[in-house]
Amino acid sequence: MVEEGVDTMQQLGFDNSKYVKLQSQNIRDRIEQFGGKLYLEFGGKLFDDYHASRVLPGFNPDSKVRMLLEMKDVAEIVIAISADDIERSKRRGDLGITYEDETLRLIDAFRGIGLYLGSIVITHYRGQAIADQFQKRLEMLGIKVYRHYIIPDYPSNVPFIVSDEGFGRNDYIKTERSLVVVTAPGPGSGKMATCLSQLYHEHKQGVNAGYAKFETFPIWNLPLKHPVNLAYEAATADLDDVNMIDPFHLEAYGVTTVNYNRDVEIFPVLEAMFRRMYGESPYKSPTDMGVNMIGKCIIDDEVCRKAAMQEIIRRYYASACSVHQGLSDPAEVRRIELVMSTLNIDAAIRPTVAAALARAEETGGPAVAIELHDGRVITGKNSSLLGAASACLMNALKALAGIDKKMLLIPPSIIEPIQHLKVEHLGNHNPRLHTDELLIALSICAVTNPIAGYALDQLGKLKGCEAHSSVILSHVDEELYKKLGINLSCEPRYQVKKLFHK
Numbered sequence: 001m002v003e004e005g006v007d008t009m010q011q012l013g014f015d016n017s018k019y020v021k022l023q024s025q026n027i028r029d030r031i032e033q034f035g036g037k038l039y040l041e042f043g044g045k046l047f048d049d050y051h052a053s054r055v056l057p058g059f060n061p062d063s064k065v066r067m068l069l070e071m072k073d074v075a076e077i078v079i080a081i082s083a084d085d086i087e088r089s090k091r092r093g094d095l096g097i098t099y100e101d102e103t104l105r106l107i108d109a110f111r112g113i114g115l116y117l118g119s120i121v122i123t124h125y126r127g128q129a130i131a132d133q134f135q136k137r138l139e140m141l142g143i144k145v146y147r148h149y150i151i152p153d154y155p156s157n158v159p160f161i162v163s164d165e166g167f168g169r170n171d172y173i174k175t176e177r178s179l180v181v182v183t184a185p186g187p188g189s190g191k192m193a194t195c196l197s198q199l200y201h202e203h204k205q206g207v208n209a210g211y212a213k214f215e216t217f218p219i220w221n222l223p224l225k226h227p228v229n230l231a232y233e234a235a236t237a238d239l240d241d242v243n244m245i246d247p248f249h250l251e252a253y254g255v256t257t258v259n260y261n262r263d264v265e266i267f268p269v270l271e272a273m274f275r276r277m278y279g280e281s282p283y284k285s286p287t288d289m290g291v292n293m294i295g296k297c298i299i300d301d302e303v304c305r306k307a308a309m310q311e312i313i314r315r316y317y318a319s320a321c322s323v324h325q326g327l328s329d330p331a332e333v334r335r336i337e338l339v340m341s342t343l344n345i346d347a348a349i350r351p352t353v354a355a356a357l358a359r360a361e362e363t364g365g366p367a368v369a370i371e372l373h374d375g376r377v378i379t380g381k382n383s384s385l386l387g388a389a390s391a392c393l394m395n396a397l398k399a400l401a402g403i404d405k406k407m408l409l410i411p412p413s414i415i416e417p418i419q420h421l422k423v424e425h426l427g428n429h430n431p432r433l434h435t436d437e438l439l440i441a442l443s444i445c446a447v448t449n450p451i452a453g454y455a456l457d458q459l460g461k462l463k464g465c466e467a468h469s470s471v472i473l474s475h476v477d478e479e480l481y482k483k484l485g486i487n488l489s490c491e492p493r494y495q496v497k498k499l500f501h502k
Helices: 016-033 050-055 063-069 083-087 099-112 129-140 191-204 227-235 247-253 261-278 301-324 330-343 351-363 388-401 412-425 435-446 450-456 475-483
Strands: 038-042 075-082 116-125 145-149 179-183 210-214 243-245 258-260 367-371 377-381 466-469 487-490
Touching: 016 038, 016 063, 016 210, 038 191, 050 227, 050 301, 075 083, 075 099, 075 191, 083 099, 083 116, 083 129, 099 116, 116 129, 116 191, 129 145, 145 191, 179 191, 191 210, 191 261, 227 243, 227 301, 227 330, 243 261, 247 261, 258 261, 301 330, 301 487, 351 367, 351 377, 351 466, 367 388, 377 388, 388 435, 388 450, 388 466, 388 475, 412 435, 435 450, 435 475, 475 487
Parallel strands: 038 179, 038 210, 075 116, 075 179, 116 145, 466 487
Antiparallel strands: 243 258, 367 377, 367 466
């Protein structure tokens, strides 16, 4: 039986069913280790972890949620959101929504699948008026809200932090279940401090609760320079995260494991906090704190290596485009180039890059290439009717359906009224159909043309395919490729030289 959401045409490198069972059991074991109460800091994305699904073919983007659903009888969720992020209207880069809206989205998502949402904690609170407004809004919606305050000299001044003036000043979050999952709308939200503050309050009340950390990457039991771990470095180039050997684990056990710089740097402080609260630390290393079992579920290392190297090149192009748009520091690109150099790879490992650039040079305009799972590379160019992304998508559907490339599936009588609407009534300067408009037109034609319907039926086969564009695509085309599960990269340039691109 194939698990829902896994593309049967892709080579699989990861056993998702094994992961869900093994991971949930490991967390249950950790709860028991601490006598029945565990605060689990959840790093990365709980929902829609497409990075993991790209570098570990077979990993379902919602695997971590499924794992928690295995434990929903004992689990509750606490969402931490920083007052500083509320104040500056920080946004998620992938969804383009504020952290406040992402918090509401997460609440709906958790409730929608039957996970218990206990409360929201506003961290880094120092009287920000906009944070007060958000708290009031949440409370009017019937959600419990707590406040955690800025602690001077955090995390270096351990005696002050672990005192009534430090953690003791924070609100005590009342929890009901044995597993408390602390998650957030994004990084830097104060998840770890929330967990540690709760340990302090629980200890004062005579409850010896435990703490553990769930981070998907880097994978502790893969080599330091494994492409999957290096893909994590490429993905976090904006944070300047660096994978490294865990020196504490090596010293304590003589075993080499992989962690990342921030956890290694903070561990001595955490250890000191544990000792101050409990008299001793339950962990000898950052690796000890983790519960991640993902590395034990890789079933084909070579498949995952190849997928991770593709991801690194995609990250390179994404950063280069972001720099070109004035949104990122060029240092990000240089960091990813170092990762590429470590693995001795370049864009040549993506056949779609050479194909798109060759087609663009041949036609003198934008071009897009898609590599199908059987190795065929399909290209598309601008025409008077379709943009390059739309043309390539149509050509790919025809190729998958075995339809002659020259066969007309959408007659001009359908396309021309759409173009007229766009230009004459909606204020568009570009009459060519974007990918969403193309699929709507194809759907209309499918009512009377079974061949058009057969072409539409091939859309699911595009999931996991690789694509490259000779120019930065419009937001509409980029988003539709993403919805179809096509892994897209773009050259860092626009079709036209303008500062504003709609």
